[in-house]
Amino acid sequence: MQYIYFNVFELFFILLILLFIGGYLIAAMNYKKGAWPKSRSILWIVGMLCILVSVIGPIAELSHHLFVFHMIMHLLLGMLAPFFIALSRPITLLLTSLKTQHARRVTRILRSAPVGLLTHPITTMLLNIGGLWVLYTSTVFNLIHESTFLLNLVHIHLFFSGFLFTTSIIAIEPFPHKFSFLFRSSIMIIALAGHDILSKLLFSNPLDSFGFDDVQFGAILMYYGGDLVDLLLITVLCYFWYKSANSNKTRAFI
Amino acid sequence: MKNIPFLKGGVFMTNLENSTNYFHLNLWSGILFGLGLVAFFDEAVFHQLLHWHHFYDKSTTSLGLISDGLFHAFSWFATIGSLFMFANLRRKKSLYIKRWIGGVLLGAGLFQLYDGTVQHKWLKLHQIRYNVDILPYDLTWNITATIMTLIGFILIFKTRNRSGHFER
Numbered sequence: 001m002q003y004i005y006f007n008v009f010e011l012f013f014i015l016l017i018l019l020f021i022g023g024y025l026i027a028a029m030n031y032k033k034g035a036w037p038k039s040r041s042i043l044w045i046v047g048m049l050c051i052l053v054s055v056i057g058p059i060a061e062l063s064h065h066l067f068v069f070h071m072i073m074h075l076l077l078g079m080l081a082p083f084f085i086a087l088s089r090p091i092t093l094l095l096t097s098l099k100t101q102h103a104r105r106v107t108r109i110l111r112s113a114p115v116g117l118l119t120h121p122i123t124t125m126l127l128n129i130g131g132l133w134v135l136y137t138s139t140v141f142n143l144i145h146e147s148t149f150l151l152n153l154v155h156i157h158l159f160f161s162g163f164l165f166t167t168s169i170i171a172i173e174p175f176p177h178k179f180s181f182l183f184r185s186s187i188m189i190i191a192l193a194g195h196d197i198l199s200k201l202l203f204s205n206p207l208d209s210f211g212f213d214d215v216q217f218g219a220i221l222m223y224y225g226g227d228l229v230d231l232l233l234i235t236v237l238c239y240f241w242y243k244s245a246n247s248n249k250t251r252a253f254i
Numbered sequence: 255m256k257n258i259p260f261l262k263g264g265v266f267m268t269n270l271e272n273s274t275n276y277f278h279l280n281l282w283s284g285i286l287f288g289l290g291l292v293a294f295f296d297e298a299v300f301h302q303l304l305h306w307h308h309f310y311d312k313s314t315t316s317l318g319l320i321s322d323g324l325f326h327a328f329s330w331f332a333t334i335g336s337l338f339m340f341a342n343l344r345r346k347k348s349l350y351i352k353r354w355i356g357g358v359l360l361g362a363g364l365f366q367l368y369d370g371t372v373q374h375k376w377l378k379l380h381q382i383r384y385n386v387d388i389l390p391y392d393l394t395w396n397i398t399a400t401i402m403t404l405i406g407f408i409l410i411f412k413t414r415n416r417s418g419h420f421e422r
Contacts, residue, residue: 192327238338
């Protein structure tokens with residue numbers, strides 16, 4: 001019975017991802033102000049595929065038994081997928097594709113105080129890195145392997161906190177608040193440090209539910225894998241700064 | 255108001271002030287790049303190629319772990335950020351390469367000195383190499399760091415005059 005249940009779930013998830021890809025592409029084709037860049041559509045598709053392979057298929061299957069695959073899944077779902085998806089600017093596309101009155105409503109929501117607080121770089125960093133600390137240094141990790149519901153909840157949190165963090169750092173979506181490059185860079189550095197310290201802690205205090213060597217290898221993967229994705233994120237952040245500092249009249253110091 | 259170029263960002267900037275800032279940016283870009291370069295060299299050569307350094311040392315204190323994490327994150331950012339600063343200086347025709355190299359040597363030397371004294375010795379994060387007499391390694395490490403710092407200082411002192419910057 002369980003086998004059939006998972007197949008239905010997988011089928012549902014594939015359809016959902018296809019729906020998201022299709023919806024984005026249709027919105028991109030109907031973009032009114034000139035052509036929506038093809039690179040963004042590709043980024044969206046790659047991001048969606050990252051989610052797909054991390055939720056269903058061999059990686060997801062093995063992640064229940066081997067910590068290394070659990071970590072590969074986390075890198076894909078919590079860091080790489082949000083990175084690609086944030087760069088494809090889905091909120092900008094959504095706002096331009098909606099009818100004016102609906103777009104106004106969405107803008108009003110984006111400008112509201114709770115959303116402002118939720119998308120503040122400090123909040124998103126706490127949600128993202130703080131969530132990981134809670135997951136790996138408390139009993140939550142043992143709990144999620146007993147309940148499918150909690151496991152899914154953690155995965156959803158992982159993706160959305162990663163997405164919010166990435167958007168708040170590179171700041172290309174139309175959120176009302178603007179933070180300076182220096183502030184966003186500082187938050188980025190603290191987040192990266194928190195990630196690195198946690199992976200070394202995990203290396204020295206392996207979890208009970210997985211093998212000792214398995215967790216240590218996973219922790220090393222977390223350290224270097226996280227560094228690699230953050231390298232991409234920092235490069236994009238600095239590139240946007242470089243582009244914005246193009247004018248001859250801008251100040252030398254940020 | 256914001257469309258008037260001189261008032262951009264609400265701060266009045268003359269061209270002279272701006273060129274002074276760019277002059278100082280040469281030094282900062284160099285220092286940050288030097289710091290990142292040493293950290294990257296440490297990671298690539300001593301951790302990955304030679305396997306002298308360990309990912310984690312049981313004697314590490316939590317303060318050492320935090321210090322290492324913050325420095326790693328900062329140097330990772332500094333490497334990339336300083337290269338974009340370098341590109342920006344070139345684009346604005348404000349690059350003073352001799353001063354920049356002075357900054358690189360100063361940043362590299364100071365960071366290696368910090369790594370060799372505070373992180374290795376005081377916080378006991380990890381040693382340069384294990385199961386050998388550590389003294390010659392420590393001496394080589396810290397003397398190279400001091401030499402780099404000194405050359406960096408000399409270069410920065412020699413390029414302190416901005417006039418050379420524009421006569422190129």
